[in-house]
Amino acid sequence: MTAPVLTVDGLTVETTEGQRIVDGLSFDLAPGEILGLVGESGSGKTVACRALMRLLPPRAMSITAGTVTLGADELTGLSDAQMRKVRGRRIGMIFQNPTAHLDPVMRIGDQIAEGVRLHEGVSRRAARARAVEALRQVGIPDPEARVDSYAHEFSGGMRQRAMIAVALACDPEVLIADEPTTALDVTVQAQILRLLMELRDRKGLSIILITHDLGVVAQTCDSIAVLYGGRLCERGPKREILGRPAHRYTEGLIRCQPTTAAGTGLLDTIPGQPPTLGDMPEGCRFHPRCPAATALCRATRPGTQPHGPGHVAACHHPATLKEPA
Amino acid sequence: MHRYRFVLFRPLQFLPVIFGISVLTFVLVRLIPGDPARMLLGTRATASAIEKVRAQYGLDEPIWLQYFYFIKNLAQGEMGRSIVYKTDVLKLIATRIEPTLVLVLGSVLLALLIAVPMATLASRRRGTMADQGVRVVSTLGLGMPSFWIALMLMIVFSVNLDWFPVSGYGRSVSDKAVHMVLPCLTVALSLSAILTRSLRASLIAQINSDQATAARARGLPEGAVFWRHVMPNALIPTLNLLAVNIGWLIGGTVIVESVFAIPGMGQLLVRGIFSRDYMVVQAVAMTFAVATVLVNFLADILTVAADPRVKL
Amino acid sequence: MSAPAAALRLRIFPRFEGRITLFLGLAVLLFFVLLAVFAPLIAPYDPIYQDGTARLQAPGWAHPFGTDNFGRDILSRVIWGTRVDLQIAVLGVIFPFVIGTTIGTVAGYFGGVVDAVFMRIVDVVLAFPYLVLIIAIIAILGPGLKSFYIALALVGWVSYARLIRAQILVLKTADFVLAARSLGYSHRRIMFRHLLPNALVGSIVFSMSDTVLVLLGGASISFLGLGVQPPTAEWGIMVSEGQGFITRAWWMPTFPGLAILALSFGFSLVADGLGEWLEGRK
Amino acid sequence: DGVLTIGRVSDSTTFDPIATAQNLDFWVFMNVYDQLVRVDRTGTKLEPGLAESWEVSDDGLTYTFTMRDAKFSDGSPITSEDAAYTLSRIRDSELSLWSDTYTIIDSMETPDPKTLIVTLSAASAPFLSTLAMPGTAVISKAGMEEMGEEAYAENPVASGAFTVKEWLRGDRVVLEKNPEYWEADRVQLDGVEWIAVPDDNTRMLKMQAGELDAAIFVPFSRIEELQGDANLKVLLDPSTREDALLLNHENPALAKPEVRVALDMAIDKQAIVDAVTFGIGEVANSYIPKGALYYNADNLRRPYDPEKAKEMIEAAGESGLTLDYMVNAGDEVDEQIAVLVQQQLAQAGVTVTLQKIDPSVTWDTLVAGDYDLTVNYWTNDILDPDQKTTFVLGHDVNLNYYTRYENEEVKQLVADARVETDPAKREAMYVKLQETAKAEVNWIDLYYSPYRNVTQSYVENFYQNPLGRFFLEDTVKK
Amino acid sequence: MKRPPLMIADDVSVEFPVQGGVPGFSRRVLRAVNGVTLQVRPGEAVGLVGESGSGKSTLGRALLGLEPVTNGAVSFDGTRVSGGTRAALDRLRRETAMVFQDPYGALNPRLTAAQAVAEVLEVHRKVPRSEVAARVSELLELVGLRPEHGTRRPASLSGGQCQRVGIARALAVEPRLIVADECVAALDVSIQGQIINLFMELREQLDLSLIFIAHDLAIVRRLCDRVAVMYLGRIVEEGPTEQVFTDPRHPYTAALIRAIPEIDPDRPLPATPLDGDPPSPMRLPPGCAFHPRCPHARSECRGDPPPAERTEPGRRWSCILGPGTVAPLTTKQPETDREETP
Ligand SMILES: Nc1ncnc2c1ncn2[C@@H]1O[C@H](COP(=O)(O)OP(=O)(O)OP(=O)(O)O)[C@@H](O)[C@H]1O
Ligand SMILES: Nc1ncnc2c1ncn2[C@@H]1O[C@H](COP(=O)(O)OP(=O)(O)OP(=O)(O)O)[C@@H](O)[C@H]1O
């Protein structure tokens, strides 16, 4: 195995009120790997990724523990100026809602060129050429003409492509994609996912793909990390997790995902509601909804335990083990 | 470009507004009790003299006929004759329009020069003492009557420091500039308070906006994010607020003009109202109204130019 | 490590943002309300009593805020003026608020011709210089506070109508309105039970800052001599009358001026605080 | 330089002498035009203007004026033709606001360029005085006919000490010395600028900042302060101004003379003078202003006695009397007087409710009689007492200045005094009128006050005569 | 025995005016629904699928009389409701209800759950005033909420709970037909199932007809008897769910089914995802609206008129291709046959 490009160790994000939104998150990302970060709404996926970029909303939350290492640099220890050199240049980021994340009054080409000129100090002309190139790479037809378009002149899928072009303009090592397809139609979603995979293949990019759709993960990712209530439940290679889920939540998630397969009768469900920031359960955060919960689960936070090759889970009673009496 | 097609057709929509204004001014002026003839003749007037003046200005005609003449004249580009000044109203307005224009434009400019840095400071240091300071200053600016601000400025800058003349408009361009500093500042102080608040709010919204976050994620330093992505987006609603408030602003010049003895339209209008100089009031109000409509039209064009999304 | 330090540094404000402003503002308003209610008990003198022997006295023990050119006690006049000015601030806003809100709601909800007609009227009123229109209406009705309120109502509703209409236009496309329609609710119910309460927040915040404009409008009207009847104590009149004495008896315009400023400040704080608090609650 | 800048409330409206009734315009007319007959500095004598001399026929119907050698600013001579044109214009023109005063002129003849013969339809003692009114400022017939009325009203051909160099409407009138003026040697100033500064405070600040050479109308409240300024001279020139409290005699209570007398006693005029004018005014005892022709210095001064007044009102069966007091909105002095009167009458058991009214409506209200009390002031236009007497007591068209005071005897006396040509007899008649008016309390005389102007200390000989005119011929800027 | 249809849409079109035309001269319109014919039988669940902007919501609203129909007719239970009498509309309102996508947006943020439900009962006088409270708790219980949830406002309920309130409110009118517009799209996967199950149970208990709008075909397959696929305002295919899924006749349907991500590590993304984006409804291409994106497009597809509707018993579709031409969906099998280079 090659050395990971990105290592996250015990990352913890707290609000100014002291609530832990992300709690001791650890994972690493190999070169050319696509990691799927899965979890329900509010489980802290977005916050975790913004923490990697040190782009947390100022004065609302901050990183209180843990380290993030990119190559040789520990990002948590960098000065703001140093961190800016990382953003865009070494880690690119794309977002769920492309419309809101593009500046409506600036031309697409200029938004791409902006990062290039900043990081590489190239001329205006060269930056523009790079912008055209970036748009071509993400499959925008007629990029020479489209660099001068505004975001609202693009369709949803094209906007998402443009965002990817902005993020990739400086050839970053890592791309963080925060639910890049949730706002898109299924047919367009497939196009974008395909594009990400191609880029990975072509450029050896490492990608963190945030999503709540296990289907997307199954079709695009190499490995999976599952978040619940701000904590990591389980992570490992895709086939491991989907085939042999250890954590009860992961298992439930897979079970209740509707499939296009024919079927009758009621769907499988996970009972109850996801926890909210205000009242996080003690112990294992999943225990109120877990069929296998015991007193242990209610009292103690489970530690991560290896569960297979590259597969760890934080569960007192992993599914593949024998159920407690 | 078809985004600008509204420039051709929008003026059609102005017609009902301008018609409405003409009715409103006409009716309003005539509803005000008090007889222009008597105002003109003063206390020692005789009944026959009053009758004579009324006939001279057609005030003895039925009101609908007066309106008809008013519209008819208007269609011919005439506004009638001033009862007090005994001259063509348009001629009067022509001499008075420049000071008011300078006052309004100068105030807006000055207000922006005050508001933009203040709002920038407040929004970029949100929640700090600087922010609170800006809030206090802008609240105070808003809470002071303009005639009071004017007096203070005069005492400090004209009488004590002798930097600017107390009042008047001046003759040459540079002279006018010097004369208009304090009046513009007076209006600008309260205007900038409003603008600062509005701009601060939209700046804060934009600073926390997704597109700004995206810009930061590209590695842009905060300054670049602010000036290239936050400010342009935040300025548009503030400029529109300014356009909507133009009527308020012009109203404010009434007092400032009389305090600073600026021979502008506001003074003309107030004297017109107090002396029941119907023609003058009608003409000035119409001029103001058309100006307001034009400013909003301009704001539309500006918005369309500044924001590629907007289509009108 | 810099991160925890940063967290500590930043923890001071956000929690109270909005609320502290709101409370401060409400405290200022409460202070003035108490002043108004207990004016007869608090004021040391009769506000209109003219003491020929004590004209233009500088602030001192007997008259903390000094006296005016009639020998009236300025402190007492400022205190009694609270009654009038609070009334101006409240009544000057309530009528435009109610009228504008109703019209804006109806116009925004129904759209079409109703909307077009009302919005043209709004355009016409807005195209008119605000203060001038008020002066003209007061001239029609005769000077005095009642005319001022009527003028404000006739002119001021426009802002509220615009504000509410814009809100309604956005809200009426919301699903809960569609839901209400699909459930067969009447237009009246949808407008006033469902739309209006949700559209009101912005206008309430605006109305708080509008009070400031109304107070100043009142002062300007007093400056032009169209305000309250003498010898009623009212801050705007006191400032404009006191102006002539600025170099000779600075206390005459200054104290009522400060009172206007303080009350405006209170309303502004409430407006800011309310805005931020409601924003934060979303 | 020798240009005198004067700050005043408002700008001129016209230069057509017959088309205005405003003091604003009159002030400038007196700089730009000369008249046949002028009022002197003291406001008590007529002196020759463009008419070198004049003769009145014994029946008082024919006036023969001899014109002096004088020129208009365009260099053309001022002839009797011009004078006749001026008078016929004010009598006959569509534009004239003064026709009524001059219909007494029956005919005019100009046998030669130096002689003007005016024939009246009836004898009139005050006729010569009316010739000194600003409306009769002599204009150039040729000029008027050539330029047309409108152009002339903007840029007149001057017959006076100055010509109009520039008129920036709403801002200022710029005058320049008229070298053709017959008394040009007397004029020291190179020019005059009349500058509109509407706000009183601003005007005074402009004086303090040295931006004006002179400013007219100093608020009472600022006088003491400005007097303390070494750079400034405050000029308190005697005036014919009298402030009086009008009573509406149509009010049943006010129709009773004893009630009116009681009110007169209930008002402490000295207190008003002290509070409102800061002691600068003087308590009035007659409707004829102090220092004016035929003023009766011995006229009755009723003592201030609220107790007695209260008793009298009760005796008249009017206890609990309530009166509406009309206040001119925006007039500071007016409001102050109102407040004082209210407080003083309260002590006599009279409730006064103040009613603020827009100044432009005041006249309508007065005409309609919708008031009980109100303060008004009067300044004489002419030096003869006839004008004011007619207006105030003579049952003229204005209901005795809207008080609706009626006394047939007085009316007759006013008419007789107008045509009486023996000055001694005339004086006796006017003394009688003053005494009667006081006895019957047609209105309540409050106070006389001087004109209040201020100049920089380097300005000399700047004055306003009692009729309100500014003659700048002698004014010097050192 | 088949019962007569409860709701019939006959050649329904809905147009919206759009800005950009010259005021007072030309009027530009957007045809969001374009000649749609659809029937819903009592007790039947019809799925309406299609891409964003294809007019699903607009059709749903038009069926409930919430959007004026510009062309065609909608009738409910034998009575014409589009352009019909007030009474017909009132009756429609009393017998139909709608459930919305955004669980929060569909509830008035100022009313508690119980108030929202009670309001319906009061307006329609479903029960005497005194029994409102009891009926409210009954309804809340029916959708699986505890009474204490009734006292909360939407902001303090979770998305799934809000959606249940929305359903309870819809049930309060005792409708015969519910239109559910993407009612689970905004919910987390673990909650989606709960709501879908609720619908299935309610259908069973109350003999409800259901028009279920979604773009998630997997759910539609579970819940619906029949499915209609919309593309740019038209129904391009309609038929029994199973048949449509296993044997789609329209290439768009096939692409839609293929594009759905499946939790199956062995099934990769479709190698040839549908190209391009749906064209703007303002500028519909001539002929078959799908042809610019259709891998099978021929020259006939490009010219007017659009392809005629083809029918089989219980099925209809608008495509010139014959049955079996577009790939059928075979679940759990890698689509090796289509695995070509892009
Ligand atoms: N600016 C903020 N201030 C306070 N709390 C926040 C803020 N942003 C997010 N949170 C809270 O942090 C938690 C995690 O949010 P996050 O956005 O990371 O979730 P997510 O997993 O990305 O969800 P989704 O799938 O909805 O995007 C949530 O409980 C959210 O309410
Ligand atoms: N009120 C409206 N005014 C103008 N156009 C509208 C309006 N409502 C919908 N449209 C347009 O009609 C078309 C169909 O919209 P509709 O909302 O019915 O689509 P949909 O299939 O429900 O899409 P989604 O899956 O995004 O909900 C779209 O192009 C939309 O922009």
Ligand SMILES: [Mg+2]
């Ligand atoms: Mg997220």
Ligand SMILES: [Mg+2]
């Ligand atoms: Mg929809």
